[in-house]
Amino acid sequence: MHSKNWKVILTILTANVVMMSAGYTMLIPFLPMYLLRELGVAAEDVKLWTGLVFSVTFLIGSIMAPVWGKMADTRGKKLMAIRSSLGLALSYFLGGLVASPLQMFLVRALQGFAAGLWSVCLTICTSTVPMDKLGQSLGIMQAANITGSIIGPLIGGTLATLVGMRTSFFVAGSLLFLITLIFFLFVPEPPKQPARSNEPSKNYKESIDTDVPLLKRPLVREMLLYVAMVQMVILLIQPVLALYVEELNHSSENIMFLSGAVFSLMGLASALTAPFWGRFGQRRGFYLSLGLATALSGLLACVVALPDTLWLFACANFCYGMCFAGINPSLSAVLAQNSASFERGRCFGYMFSAQQFGSMIGPLLGGAIGTWLPLRSLYFFSGAVLALISVLVWSRHHLKIRNL
Numbered sequence: 001m002h003s004k005n006w007k008v009i010l011t012i013l014t015a016n017v018v019m020m021s022a023g024y025t026m027l028i029p030f031l032p033m034y035l036l037r038e039l040g041v042a043a044e045d046v047k048l049w050t051g052l053v054f055s056v057t058f059l060i061g062s063i064m065a066p067v068w069g070k071m072a073d074t075r076g077k078k079l080m081a082i083r084s085s086l087g088l089a090l091s092y093f094l095g096g097l098v099a100s101p102l103q104m105f106l107v108r109a110l111q112g113f114a115a116g117l118w119s120v121c122l123t124i125c126t127s128t129v130p131m132d133k134l135g136q137s138l139g140i141m142q143a144a145n146i147t148g149s150i151i152g153p154l155i156g157g158t159l160a161t162l163v164g165m166r167t168s169f170f171v172a173g174s175l176l177f178l179i180t181l182i183f184f185l186f187v188p189e190p191p192k193q194p195a196r197s198n199e200p201s202k203n204y205k206e207s208i209d210t211d212v213p214l215l216k217r218p219l220v221r222e223m224l225l226y227v228a229m230v231q232m233v234i235l236l237i238q239p240v241l242a243l244y245v246e247e248l249n250h251s252s253e254n255i256m257f258l259s260g261a262v263f264s265l266m267g268l269a270s271a272l273t274a275p276f277w278g279r280f281g282q283r284r285g286f287y288l289s290l291g292l293a294t295a296l297s298g299l300l301a302c303v304v305a306l307p308d309t310l311w312l313f314a315c316a317n318f319c320y321g322m323c324f325a326g327i328n329p330s331l332s333a334v335l336a337q338n339s340a341s342f343e344r345g346r347c348f349g350y351m352f353s354a355q356q357f358g359s360m361i362g363p364l365l366g367g368a369i370g371t372w373l374p375l376r377s378l379y380f381f382s383g384a385v386l387a388l389i390s391v392l393v394w395s396r397h398h399l400k401i402r403n404l
Contacts, residue, residue: 005188006129010137012186013121014144016179020085020117021148023092023172026156029241029263034165039101047367049101053108054235054363060112062356068116069349072123077190077345080120081183087114089176096169112356117179118145119352123345126336127190134336135286138329139278143271146325150267157259190341210340214347222396223334226290226389227351228358230327233301233382235362236369244375248310262314269321277326278333286333288401291393293326298386305379 027034032050035041041049072080091111098104122141129137156168214220237244245259281289300320307313332351339347366378394401 006133009128009187010125010140012182013125014140016085016182017118017121017141017144018148018151019175019179020088020121021145022152022155023088023148023175025149025152025263025267026159026168026172027092027095027152028238029153029259030156030160030165030168032243033160035101035104038165039098039104041101047371049105051363051367053101053105055360056105057108057112057115058235058356058358058360060109061115062353062360064113065116065119065349065353065356066346067349069119069123069346069352072120072345072349073343077120077124077127078183078187080345081117081124081187082180084114084117084120085176085180085183087111088117089173089180090114092169092173092176096166096173115356116349116352119348119355120345122332122336122351123348124187124190126332126348127341127344131337132282134333135278135280135282135329136275137278138332138336139275139281142278142325142329142332143274146267146271146274146321150264150271153259153263153267154261157261208338208340210343214339214343214350217338219338220335220347220350222392223331223338224350224354226393227331227354228361229385229389230294230331231355231358232362232365233358233385235359236366236378236382238362243370245310245313247375248308248313258310262310262317265314266317266321266324269318270325273322274325274329278329280326281330281333285401286330286337287393287397289326290330290334291390291397291401293323293330294386294393295390296323297327298383298388298390301379301383301386305376305383 031053032046035049035053036043036046068080068084088111091107091114094107094110095104098107122138125137125141126134155171156165159165159168159171209217241259241263245262249258277289277293297320300316300323304313304316304320307316332348335347335351336344369378369381
């Protein structure tokens, strides 16, 4: 079942996701510098504190995500969107007021309770659009998410350079408050489907057995594992990207702007190619798109580690972003096709929980690897993880891929 006004709702969701992602990426790439320059963390301790303030949000978010997902199915998806966006707005405003790393740690803990906006946007999208438009719609949503990640670091880097990093927190909070108003005024609750009705999965022509709980379905568990691994790869590198750019640039001059530009370049590549991956998955099958995207991303992650100059590093990141853009829409589509509408809030709640778990492990593992090994080794490790996912997808689903 889908809404007659699904195109309008998809447009509104797309705008909200752009602002959500921009608000997030205004802050996150520069968090190590914020700890170092604004909160007085010693240089030798910044990697440890970065790992802690990143991971506490993801730990709490992973615990709470299934709770919020179940409430989205029972109390309403729109209500959960308002809860999350308003909570994030508050946490961002508080982040601009903190005076110590411990206070920042507590604010990030609060942010973990508020988290879940991306997953509820996906839930509303997949519960609203027709199933034959699923790949295209998820590709658009992913492109919106990445577009925000392009805009955010540029705005955050510019604000940090001109007026200080604290201003970025207040701007991000304002964006999230605007999202709250848009959800309240313009986004209707998605139509509900009666429980216990089976929906066909167009990926391999089977029905969903809704009598089996989500976490007891092998395919759902497998996709959630991949979601956690992919998110771990992202967060291995993201917290220390500014430090790596500084290392390649051999100077800290304009480092905020340069790291924001490199981060945005990868996002630009992903935004340009995400709709293509969505259409490709819709036509050829999401298992095939997932297998190809992870294989190519794994190869290019290793290529990114090779350059010794900032500009070659940026070009390699652009190519990496083009391939990485196909992973998350494919994972989201497989999960959506293998869950009924009335349980999709829980399904994407579990997906968000898996992402948070991967996000919790990523900074800690990345900080440990970065402490004992060169930072470029993080890219080789990421490439190995992505290659492993590709091998698993091809080995476990090759018959479904051939039959599509």
